[in-house]
Amino acid sequence: MKPIQRVSPYLFLMPAFLAVLFSELLPASYTIYLGFMSWNYISPPSWTGISNYVRLFLEPQLLKSLVNTLYWIAGTFVFGVALALILAVAVNGIKTGAFFKTVFYLPVTLSPAIAGVFWYVVYSTQPGAVNSLLRIFGLNQYVRAWLMDGSINTYLMIGSWIWQFMGLNLILFLVGLQSIPKEFIEAAQVDGAGPNSTFLHITLPLLRPITMLVIANTMINTVRMFDIPWIMVHGGPARVSETLAITMYRESFLLFNMGFGSAIAVFISAITLLLSWRYLRVLRPEISGLKG
Amino acid sequence: MSVTKVIIGLILAMLVIIWLFPLATVLVVVLKSSHQYDTMFFWAIPGLGEGLSNALNNIFSSLTRAKLGKNLLNSLLYATSAGIGSAFLASLAGYALAHLNIRGRLGWFFAIFVGNFFPFQMFLIPLYLFLTSLGLYDTRIGFIMIYTGICVPFALLVFRNYALTLSPEVFEAAKMDGCSDLRMYWNIFLPLSSAAFVVVFIFQFTWTWNDLIFGLVLGERVRPIMTALSKLQGYRGGVSQPVLLAGSIIASLPTVVILLTLQRFFVKGLILHTAGRG
Structure with missing residues (x-):
């Protein structure tokens, strides 16, 4: 074999590899390295060992961000995954199904940033869609600066996020439902199973692979979620609604604690990898090309 | 009942x-x-x-007074370049991994695909430093490079899995006839993989168009549209809400049109992205 023939396959591979090496692999490694440094971007970085990681668990603000992130995960699990599954079952096979599918899918075509802008206007105080609606119904005592209320704005933002992506999960569940052979359902019904037990004992187990993927995908995207909370309140008021993703950005690029910001990024990665462990296992046949 | x-x-x-x-x-x-x-x-x-x-006045103000027109063009450039660029790079690599003689194919594939599993927060600080040191911070070429690179892992998943569905005999026969690797790519692989191109382009165009955080970190004057919108919004934005929303509507049009008309491809890519069946 001529040398050129031996080298040529790698020439096809290298551009993609180098692009990923410089945009993702080296940056990720460098972030891990910076996580052990103290660096304010002005004086040179200095080694501090694991003190950034210790700080993660000691600083009240980080605890706050972690708790908020857990709220986001719980909220999206219940309303982004479970609701999507129930809706998919309710909408599947009914005549108006296409209408519902389109309505719930519409926000998916918007970017999260734009969804954030839309909901920001909905809750805005000048004069605001929700507030003016409350006034129409004479519920003036409930009128308030919704997004400036730190005790509720996290829930409102989780709602906006669910509004944006829930349709995606709905469609994935519908695809899963349509792949279940009708005979299974019919056989169960012939045997006298009601709709609830058909759902629990036939539909749900058969949907398991897609359910796991939807859960993992949703959780991962929720932990990373930056756009909606940033656009709507910037983590405010006074940082009470910050999630880990927001805190990472603020520490790194507004407060210039590059080392601490890196440690938060590594922490987010660890959570993501933990959540995607099962997902990776399900995806494995797909990745190694045995299926598809 | x-x-x-x-x-x-x-x-x-x-x-x-x-x-x-x-x-x-x-x-x-x-x-x-x-x-x-x-x-x-x-x-x-x-x-x-x-x-x-x-409404037309608001749209006009958002494009001119709020200067979103410039940002829209930036995003169009970034999203198109990243969509085409990542599809091109991934088509070369996917073809090579499936049909050319490469040692440790799976290893190479994972080395590239693993990028998909990191949250973007892992890349932000080094990419900012990297572009600054190259003098490419706040330049269009810097944005195009980074967006393209970030798009490659998923694009490779699509192309590699697609390439594996093409029968190896075709490529072996062409090789016997003295066809070079490049000619096989150009004359056989590329014409067959237009569906993969469409799926990758839709996904990566949409992702790049929708990006907010890289836009915040990697530039100011040549910001993409979502970042520009985020700066207009809020108490400091200095733009009335009708104008802000008019700008948001214009900024949504490309993805709304793409995702509604090409929903079939989108869902196909989505299944590939999340589930185990192509």
Whole structure:
């Protein structure tokens, strides 16, 4: 074999590899390295060992961000995954199904940033869609600066996020439902199973692979979620609604604690990898090309 | 039975109202002039003709006074380049991994695909430093490079899995006839893989178009559209809400059109992205 023939396959591979090496692999490694440094971007970085990681668990603000992130995960699990599954079952096979599918899918075509802008206007105080609606119904005592209320704005933002992506999960569940052979359902019904037990004992187990993927995908995207909370309140008021993703950005690029910001990024990665462990296992046949 | 149906119907109707509520809000705001927005009742709208001309005025102000026109063009450039660029790089690599003689194929594949599993927060600080040191911070070429690179892992997944469905005999026969690797790529592989191109392009165009955080970190003057919108919004933005929303609507058009018309490809890519069946 001529040398050129031996080298040529790698020439096809290298551009993609180098692009990923410089945009993702080296940056990720460098972030891990910076996580052990103290660096304010002005004086040179200095080694501090694991003190950034210790700080993660000691600083009240980080605890706050972690708790908020857990709220986001719980909220999206219940309303982004479970609701999507129930809706998919309710909408599947009914005549108006296409209408519902389109309505719930519409926000998916918007970017999260734009969804954030839309909901920001909905809750805005000048004069605001929700507030003016409350006034129409004479519920003036409930009128308030919704997004400036730190005790509720996290829930409102989780709602906006669910509004944006829930349709995606709905469609994935519908695809899963349509792949279940009708005979299974019919056989169960012939045997006298009601709709609830058909759902629990036939539909749900058969949907398991897609359910796991939807859960993992949703959780991962929720932990990373930056756009909606940033656009709507910037983590405010006074940082009470910050999630880990927001805190990472603020520490790194507004407060210039590059080392601490890196440690938060590594922490987010660890959570993501933990959540995607099962997902990776399900995806494995797909990745190694045995299926598809 | 029918009672449950009524309850399900009511819940569905309620959800539809919630889902359409923000869109209705956007509509009543964008049909008002900035002055009317301050003075009129929130849910009132001016007459149809006046409303439409207000909407056009708002769009015009968002493009010119708020200078979103420039950012829209930036995003169009970034999203198109990243979509085509990542599809091209991934098509070369996917072809090589499936049909050329490469040692440790799976290892190479994972080395590239693993990038997909990191949250973007892992890349932000080093990419900022990297572009700054190259003098490419806040340049269009810097944005194009980074967006393309970030798009490659998923693009490779699509192309590699697609390439594996093509029969190896075709490539072996071509090789016997003395066809070079490049000719096989150009004359056999590329013409066969247009579906993969479409899937990758839709996904990566949409992702790049929608990006906010890289835009915040990697530049100022040549910002993409979502970042520019995020700067307009809020108390410091200095733009009235009708103009802000008009800009948001314009910024949404490309992805809304793409994802509604090419939904079939999108869902196919989505399944590939999340589930185990292509």
